[in-house]
Amino acid sequence: MKGILRYLKDYKKESILAPLFKMLEATFELLIPIVMANVIDVGIAGRDISYVVKMCLVMILLGIIGLVCSITAQYFSAKAATGFGTALRNDLFRHITSLSYTEIDSIGTSTLLTRMTSDTNQVQTGVNMVLRLFLRSPFIVFGAMIMSFTIDVKSAMTFVVTIPALSIVVFGVMALSIPLFKKVQNRLDRVTLLTREGLEGARVIRAFNRQDKEFEEFDKSTDDLMKFQLLAGRISAFMNPVTYVIINLSTAAIIWIAAGQTDAGIITQGKVVALVNYMSQILVELIKLANLIVTITKAVACAKRINAVMDQQPSITDGSGKAAGSPANAVKVSFRDANLRYAGAGADSLSDITFDVAPGETVGIIGGTGSGKSSLVNMIPRFYDASQGSVCIDGVDVKDYTLDELRHKVGVVPQKAVLFAGTIADNIRWGKQDATEAEIDEALEIAQAKEF
Known part of the structure; x- marks a missing residue:
């Protein structure tokens, strides 16, 4: 994730202001249970209607200020996340177009499409959610615990037990989910590949009457995707009921302990209500945090996949550019003991190719399907590099040209028009x-x- 967070550098202000305004909203939210406790203990207990009205107006004011802070935070986080996603998408596309045929073949077109679209969107959503909630939720959780200690230490000890228990559940689910979501995205690559093949090869599929076979393969692929999505979803869904159980047991414990404290005259009824409200706030925030963890888990898995592409360096780069002084009488194209082996292949596709093409000559290369005709032609503009030997144009090795200079010299008519x-x-x-x-x-x- 660190590798792609650099795209937030142009949005430093938004990345700071978004969580800051969320923290302000959280601060005002933490004050409301105290105000409510005063309404009960002072206003209602003393039958002071004017005090109750005044405190209600204070709560409305706190709510309005919190809403303004929340909207401001949403604006800044959305601006930062959208700008981040745009910069990442542009840079990823630029990087993919810089890769040679070798890297594109090894990664696969379908997975590159998925990483450009689905993965990038998932990371952008993750950044947006982190800026909005990553600091707010823990701030309210620990803020509620601290506020509860100002009310009653004995009752607040329930919070000390509850929060670590919930943290174990949340981070345990996260640890299990990250590898699963990575597998989900890999299965999505497969579905994208089959969809792309089915659409591009629709005529061939119908000509050979393979519709049923393609449907069967697509169904198998989507079933595999569904299986991993369900497994990841079940583990993620496990978080909410467990957090509810822990929080409800904690709430019951607070009421039990606080009731004894109230009977003993140590705390008031209003403060018991405040303690329950703080526990409710923790419940709401942990549910948000649980959903945030799921989103972050997906985003981290997708970020790793994007980083894997960004870390892939093109194997074909500009030459020294020292090709300007090529001899005037040199042959146009020359192969010298040239071999070609594709990445991951067990043997050479072409070996010991040697021939010259003089200016004005037309040469036809004849051979069966898969004999390497296209491979040989692709070596001239350096779509693939010779694994051994050399390919020269105008007496200069193609590896000594810059790519722009070389490809201005070579015109290629592809087999398939696009x-x-x-x-x-x-x-x-x-x-x-x-x-x-x-x-x-x-x-x-x-x-x-x-x-x-």
């Missing part, structure tokens, strides 16, 4: 941003695409 968002003219202008209508028409004529 249209990007925008008009057809926008897509044609990818090769030349300032192309005129006449140049676009000429490109369409050359590609034999103008008729359709």
